[in-house]
Amino acid sequence: MYNDEVLRETTEFLHREIPLTRAMGVRVAACDGARLVLEAPLALNHNHLGTAFGGSLSAVATLAGYALLWLELRDRSAHVLIQKSTIKFRRPVRGDLRAVCRTPGAAALATFRGDFARKGKARLVLRVQIEDGGKTAVDFEGTFVALK
């Protein structure tokens, strides 16, 4: 569980380090141990059809993974990279973008933290969903790597 100040500070970190996140209006909306939620307004992220742009959806899902790893590692100096990702656009997103990254299980996180501490390198697969009207609109799966 993180308080509002940590969420605000993480949003500011994103805006400062990754300028596109400011143009997208991304903010860390919640992080409660079970999931991390990023939001971004449709007005800044729509496509030619008035729904959410696929590139914005992919970016916000990727950012949800980054943010979760930064908060889990509590180490902003860690070099967090994405190695690969797959995204499925199941239905259009017609409202503001809301990406939910579920925290992996305790065992996966313990392995990740242990590898990072011992080897200076750890890999983790993260899943992110974006909903629209209560239904899953987008499924994202990304392989992230943290390097000391």
Next chain:
Amino acid sequence: MYNDEVLRETTEFLHREIPLTRAMGVRVAACDGARLVLEAPLALNHNHLGTAFGGSLSAVATLAGYALLWLELRDRSAHVLIQKSTIKFRRPVRGDLRAVCRTPGAAALATFRGDFARKGKARLVLRVQIEDGGKTAVDFEGTFVALK
């Protein structure tokens, strides 16, 4: 082969219809029948490590696919959607982003155009590569759908 005016007009179409493309500084740099090239400056698209942000790389690859389909169909009223994509980040991109979408073979394009004309719906898999220093840095594969 498209002249500079068509490339400029397609860039303006992207900036008008998908506002994030303006924030990314995306422009259609070339389209010669064999490939379509999109460029975007690193200054607007870097991450916390000073290399290209994965979300920007994914967005610029997706846009290269859209732009190729719009130019191939010569029909801006076509609803071009992306269904799914996979992206592999093989090495960091340290300079400006340059995404190259190769035009599919003549047979695949003829099927795509024929399906679109007859059924009002057509599907096409497009591959996009982003290079850095002469080596492939990013491999993207997207499944696009065009609807009348």
